[in-house]
Amino acid sequence: xxxxxxxxxxxxxxxxxxxxxxxxxxxxxxxxxxxxxxxxxxxxxxxxxxxxxxxxxxxxxxxxxxxxxxxxxxxxxxxxxxxxxxxxxxxxxxxxxxxxxxxxxxxxxxxxxxxxxxxxxxxxxxxxxxxxxxxxxxxxxxxxxxxxxxxxxxxxxxxxxxxxxxxxxxxxxxxxxxxxxxxxxxxxxxxxxxxxxxxxxxxxxxxxxxxxxxxxxxxxxxxxxxxxxxxxxxxxxxxxxxxxxxxxxxxxxxxxxxxxxxxxxxxxxxxxxxxxxxxxxxxxxxxxxxxxxxxxxxxxxxxxxxxxxxxxx
Numbered sequence: 258x259x260x261x262x263x264x265x266x267x268x269x270x271x272x273x274x275x276x277x278x279x280x281x282x283x284x285x286x287x288x289x290x291x292x293x294x295x296x297x298x299x300x301x302x303x304x305x306x307x308x309x310x311x312x313x314x315x316x317x318x319x320x321x322x323x324x325x326x327x328x329x330x331x332x333x334x335x336x337x338x339x340x341x342x343x344x345x346x347x348x349x350x351x352x353x354x355x356x357x358x359x360x361x362x363x364x365x366x367x368x369x370x371x372x373x374x375x376x377x378x379x380x381x382x383x384x385x386x387x388x389x390x391x392x393x394x395x396x397x398x399x400x401x402x403x404x405x406x407x408x409x410x411x412x413x414x415x416x417x418x419x420x421x422x423x424x425x426x427x428x429x430x431x432x433x434x435x436x437x438x439x440x441x442x443x444x445x446x447x448x449x450x451x452x453x454x455x456x457x458x459x460x461x462x463x464x465x466x467x468x469x470x471x472x473x474x475x476x477x478x479x480x481x482x483x484x485x486x487x488x489x490x491x492x493x494x495x496x497x498x499x500x501x502x503x504x505x506x507x508x509x510x511x512x513x514x515x516x517x518x519x520x521x522x523x524x525x526x527x528x529x530x531x532x533x534x535x536x537x538x539x540x541x542x543x544x545x546x547x548x549x550x551x552x553x554x555x556x557x558x559x560x561x562x563x564x565x566x567x568x569x570x
Contacts (some may be wrong), residue, residue: 296340299413300435305546313402314460315393320387321446322402324380328392329406332436341365360520363484370478373435373470381468384460391456391497406563407440410568431477435470442466487517490524493553498526507532507541509565516555525557531565540563 307329314322341361410433417430440464449458489495495516500510514528528548532541542560549555 267551293417295419296336300333300336300340302409302413303329303433303436306406307333310402310406313398317398317402318392319394319399319443319446319459319502320380320392320440321439321443321459321463321466322399324383324466325403325406325436325443332433360485363481366477367481367485370474370481373474374478375542377467377471377474379530380463384464384467388457391460394446394450394456394459396447396449398447399443400451403440403443407437407444410437410440424451431473435466435473437470439466483489484518487515489516490518493524493555498549498553498555501552502530502545504547505541505544507534507537508545509533519557523557524553524555525559526555527559529561529563531563532563535562535564538560 307326310322310326310329314326401467414430414437417433442465446459446462449455483491493516495514498516499511499514502508502514509531511531512529514526516524516526519525530541530545532538542562545560546558548559
């Protein structure tokens with residue numbers, strides 16, 4: 258950031274505390290150019306068809322269709338949270354939130370995943386109940402509605418796949434793919450019931466789709482949980498970072514080292530570095546920054562230099 262940019266006046270009295278200057282990390286603590294149009298259109302399509310599918314699902318008495326309808330409703334909530342999270346994440350840091358609001362996206366993805374897990378549990382419970390007590394299902398209605406749902410979910414998957422690749426969009430895409438599988442299952446269930454009258458196909462396919470959704474959801478849940486708990490980013494080897502730091506000329510040891518993502522895809526590092534000569538710190542710090550960026554992709558670095566204790570002879 259140039260000196261001219263750094264001294265521009267701001268309406269916020271704390272703005273100068275958040276700014277980055279020469280030698281600081283290049284990334285910002287907030288999202289500046291992320292479009293919400295993809296999520297907005299996806300939300301409109303999902304919510305609109307969810308209403309149709311909920312009504313027809315109960316009218317046809319199909320668990321496969323009801324499951325898909327419930328998933329669509331969950332998707333609408335997930336997309337709404339994702340859209341809200343992206344709007345929040347665009348807010349710059351403030352005096353109360355110095356890191357900005359980048360974690361809002363991970364929080365929304367985490368909540369979405371938990372809700373989806375509850376939905377999978379409900380589908381599984383209903384499916385087991387219907388195995389022992391099959392219920393009459395209107396196959397033709399299921400077939401028609403599921404066919405329309407399949408087309409809509411294909412459109413949604415295409416829209417989301419062409420949007421920004423971030424944690425929230427991926428979580429929304431996982432939900433839509435689950436919906437797509439649910440539509441296929443409901444479509445197949447409608448065909449089988451219409452032509453054969455075998456009612457057990459409805460809970461059977463519902464259970465199969467629930468397991469597929471569960472598998473996809475666990476990945477998003479694990480990723481968002483790891484981020485919220487400030488875990489070491491998957492692409493970074495914590496032990497290797499520490500070893501590489503201690504290989505820098507002039508560094509005696511490193512302690513109190515922490516590596517985490519400040520916002521998705523933006524790793525940060527803090528720690529204490531023991532050196533023999535404090536006068537050499539600017540030179541050592543320059544070498545550390547270059548190494549961490551080149552070998553580990555870490556740009557946001559905060560290190561405290563300390564004089565290494567003298568060995569007692």
